[in-house]
Amino acid sequence: MAETNWYAVRTVPGSQRMARVLEPANDETEEQKADRVRRKGESIVERNLRNEGIDVYMPSFWAITQHQRTNKMREKRFPLLIGYAFVNIHQRDFERVRGVEGVMCFMRPSPDRGPIVFRDTDIGGLMLADFEKQQVWEREREERLIKAQSYRRNALNKRLGLIFPKGKRKKMPLRILAEAAIDSLSPASRQHVLLILNELKAMDQEMEACRRSANHLYSAA
Structure with missing residues (x-):
């Protein structure tokens, strides 16, 4: 089988922004799920290349x-090398790569020479540095989430405490007490407690998703 090499491609402006989040399929397999997690934050050009079966690597952070309108904080992935990405292909795949939406051209030393070949060690060094930075980011992300959730949980527990005074708590955590006693509450109180419990559940799911993402990253090392 012919040898593959790494080449740099120029990307079309705007194609390095994050693509829309991949939604899980109803019959998603474990392998498809793992692939979807790995592709978290991928750019438009990366998705287009991968959908064509082309191995691509875009250094990023x-x-x-x-958000300018809502002021909501969000995580975003940005290219480290603006306007460039790397593809690992056979020489026969040059035209296939050029035909992918988001790819402008291959990087050449001069117009009369072929695309520049990058050594595996060069790309491997970039990937290692990228991976280490991603590990740090995932750890910091979990720490930020824990801190934010701690503040929010305290606020929600205070709201539950207004519904279940101290004398009625029976030395039981407020969340468990609320789940056990919700059917005996008035309709208005029941609706209020349900909203709080659903928010606590959503926070648990967010934390679990954060930890699964970090565990998947570390297991790939």
Whole structure:
């Protein structure tokens, strides 16, 4: 089988922004789920290349940004090399790569020479540095989430405490007490408690998803 090499491609402006999040399929297999997790934050050009079966690598970093209209904080992935990505292909695949939406051209030393070949060690060094930075980001992300959730949980527990005074708690955690006693509450109180319990459940799911993402990253090392 012919040898593959790494080549740099110029990307179309705007194609390095994050693609829409992949939604899980109803009949998603474990392998498809793992692939979807790995592709978290991928750019438009990366998705287009991968959908064509082309191996691509785009050095990147994560940062927290603030939405201009809603002021909501969100995580975003940005390219480290603006306008460039790397593909690992056979020479016969040059035209196939050029035909992918988001790819402009191959990087050449001069117009009369072929695309520049990058050594595996060069790309491997970039990937290792990228991976180490991603590990740090995932750890910091979990720490930020724990801190934010701690503040929010305290606020929600205080709201539950207004519904279940100390004398009625029976030395039981408020969340468990609320789940056990919800059917005996008035309709208005029941609705209020349900909203709080659903928010606590959503926070648990968010934390679990964060930890699964980190565990998947570390297991890939």
